[in-house]
Each structure stands twice: as C-alpha cells, then as structure tokens.
Amino acid sequence: MLSFTSIQKIRTIPLQAYLSQKEIDIYKKLLLTKKNDWLAGKFAAKKAIRFYFLKKYQTGFSLKNIEIISGKFQKPDYKILKPSPWGNKILKKIKHNTNICISHSTGAAIAAIASTLKDGLTGVDIEKIRNFTPAVLNSFLAKEEKTAFNRQSDRDKPKLATLLWCVKEAYLKAVGKGLLCHPKFIEARLNIKKNIYEIYDNGRKISTNIQWRVFKKDYIIVEVNVMNTAQQATRNYAN
C-alpha cells in the first residue's frame, strides 16, 4: 500500500496534529535543509499505515499515535502509541506481519506498508528525474541496462536512468541492504512481453512485483515487493 505526499501539502498542518512529542523533539534538532524531507517522509508513512489498518482491521488511528522509528537492517519501523484498541500482544503480532519503507527527495516523499506474508518485503524509492554524469551511469548500470539506455532518445535518457536507479534502490531497501550493496550487482530487465521490470540479483532472478510511475512530472516513484524472501535472503556481495 503506497502513500505519497509533498511538503507543500502538509506545510499548513500543525506538527502536533501528526507527530508524537518524541518526533517533534527530533524534528527540532534536524538541520534546516533536512526538515522538509523528514516531515514529508513521516507524513507519508503515517498515512500509509493508517490506511492499511483502516482497510484491513477497520480501525483508525490518529497520525500522531503512529510513531515512525528506526528498525533493523536500515529499514524504518513503527509503533502504535496508546491509546490503542488492541493489547500489546495482538499489536505485536500484527506489527510483526508488516513492514514499511520510506523514501524522500527534495520535499516529496513516498511510503509503503506491506503484509510480509502476503506481499513480501516492500521497498520504495522516489528520485527527481535528472541527468547522471557518464561516470556514475557507467558505474551503476549493468551491461544490458547500458544497451537499453543508449537506445533511448536524449530526451528520454534521464527518465530511464532515474527509473533504473530507483528500481535498484527500492529493491535494496526492501531486502535491507540500502547502499551497502553496489547497485551494479542488481539488474532491472524489461520483460517486453509483460511490459514489466524484473530484477536479477547477482544474475539470479528474484521474485518481485514492481510498480512505477511519474509523480508531479519531475519525479519517478518505484515500489518493489520482494517475494519468498526466506529463500532469497542471504547473498554474497563481493566488490
């Protein structure tokens, strides 16, 4: 379940309406340049979580009662603060079965929540469409991706390069690697018959569900759900 927002949309909402006191304290200490992205990210995540609980359990929470925290393996996590309609045991069980991911870029943010058993691990990325330097392109694109990139018109090249970056990063975030794995080991191949992207991790096809779109003309948004994670979990990433 995906949620996106921009800082323009939430600027007028008082912080107290959607942040817990602990989050407000953290926000106050942030660098000025980081505040907008941080707020947009938290808001998007809380919206996604609230919508998930509403849809799945017909239970609503105030956004300020959902606290976004740092989780394991570089993935964010969340807490439902009291008052909650459930006891700690039930809440723990529900939470254990979900995972979230957040991404932000220059005042825009997306977040996703997924049922781990049903939808697998979720990873998202949002990036402003841009021109990459040849050195960066050469480093992060796999061979076939470079061929696909070179086939594009000059007008479409920034969009494809940004999309390929987003797919790789969203996948790496889903599996909890982030930038700790070089993106060149992850390859996004377009399945022309199905018109979808498929992911190969160190040459091995990964069972994924990838969705992408252009957001506000300037951004690419990607959500990657990685299935059967138990079988795919560990891999050796040699440089």
Added chain:
Amino acid sequence: MDKNLENKVFKIISDSLGIVQNEVRLDSKIEELSQDSIQLFGLIMAFENEFQSKVQYEDLMKIETVGDIIGYIKDKNLTPN
C-alpha cells in the same frame, strides 16, 4: 599531512555534493550533507577515483561523519592521486 588530507576530503565532498567547503566540518554527518542516495553514490565514486581504491560497501556501515571518512582513509593507508 593530516591537514592536507582533511582539506582534500573537504574539497571532494563540497565538489561532489555541490556545497560550499566551509559548510563541511569533521563532525558533519554525511547523510545530512547529501541530498539523496544518488549524490551519496556519486560521492563514493569521487573518493574511489581520487584514492584509486574500491570502497568496501560493508565498510560504509562504519562511516557516519566526515571525520570517519578521514579515519577510514588513514586505516586503509590510502593516498590521493
């Protein structure tokens, strides 16, 4: 040497991330200096290029601040081009 290395690292960071050099301090957090992951990746590449050495991605876990980068370079005995 230490001051030279410090200046070199500050310059790579400011050039790569497009920020003025006096905004970079030893205790600056890399995550706070860079706007996004693409910039961060470009920064890693700039260091690899300058020091002709591949960064071990597992080592990135240990690097949080500019000072940590300098510590990493010293630990690995890397010298700039």
